[in-house]
Amino acid sequence: MLNVPAQSDRTAKSPISPLSWMWGGLLVGGGLGAVLHLTTLPPAAFGALVSVGAGLAMLPCALGWKRVDEAAREAHKAAWFWGGAWSLALVAGLFAWLARAGAGAGFAFDRFAIGRGDAGLIAAGIALCLLVQIVGYGLFWAGWWLSKR
Amino acid sequence: MKNRLRVLRAERAWSQADLAERLHVSRQTVNAIETGKYDPSLPLAFRIARVFGQPIESIFEDEAKEPAR
Numbered sequence: 743m744l745n746v747p748a749q750s751d752r753t754a755k756s757p758i759s760p761l762s763w764m765w766g767g768l769l770v771g772g773g774l775g776a777v778l779h780l781t782t783l784p785p786a787a788f789g790a791l792v793s794v795g796a797g798l799a800m801l802p803c804a805l806g807w808k809r810v811d812e813a814a815r816e817a818h819k820a821a822w823f824w825g826g827a828w829s830l831a832l833v834a835g836l837f838a839w840l841a842r843a844g845a846g847a848g849f850a851f852d853r854f855a856i857g858r859g860d861a862g863l864i865a866a867g868i869a870l871c872l873l874v875q876i877v878g879y880g881l882f883w884a885g886w887w888l889s890k891r
Numbered sequence: 892m893k894n895r896l897r898v899l900r901a902e903r904a905w906s907q908a909d910l911a912e913r914l915h916v917s918r919q920t921v922n923a924i925e926t927g928k929y930d931p932s933l934p935l936a937f938r939i940a941r942v943f944g945q946p947i948e949s950i951f952e953d954e955a956k957e958p959a960r
Contacts, residue, residue, distance in 0.1 A: 811916040812922050812931070813917070813919065813920035814917060815918070816929070889928070890923035890928045891922065891926075
């Protein structure tokens with residue numbers, strides 16, 4: 743009647759859980775980041791190696807993604823799309839306020855800089871976007887599963 | 892989309908965890924499908940049909956289906 747495999751090869755039983763693979767990715771990325779942070783490489787080389795390290799950290803994540811089931815994948819995809827988009831939309835208001843207020847905002851932007859000068863401020867802006875996207879993703883991911891209970 | 896997963900599972904005295912193991916998905920996924928809050932992909936729907944030995948259309952019902960004239 744139905745000529746389909748008895749099980750999905752992607753979600754076949756594995757002794758290592760999908761979450762463990764993803765935690766592995768975080769450990770690889772975090773470990774490489776910590777090591778690189780302690781070096782005194784030129785900025786361009788430092789940036790290139792961080793990109794390479796982030797790419798390496800994605801490998802265990804990719805293995806975990808292959809082993810996770812379809813509903814869990816859907817939760818991750820929806821969370822990145824909606825959680826990430828909504829959180830950035832909310833930050834747009836903060837961006838607009840800061841851009842309009844400028845130096846009259848009542849505080850020194852330099853306090854939030856990651857590094858020296860304008861580059862440090864830009865890096866802080868990028869970090870802020872990443873942070874709010876991760877928070878938005880986490881909240882939406884939890885909400886997705888709660889709504890499916 | 893409505894489905895008869897809970898009934899078919901109960902007929903076999905399987906827990907959600909039992910069915911999840913047979914389908915190679917998480918128990919949470921089985922629960923989400925059973926409660927109609929998550930529609931499975933076509934490959935998973937075929938796996939479900941195979942596990943229960945029934946055609947897909949006898950397990951899942953399209954709620955948007957036009958009534959017979």
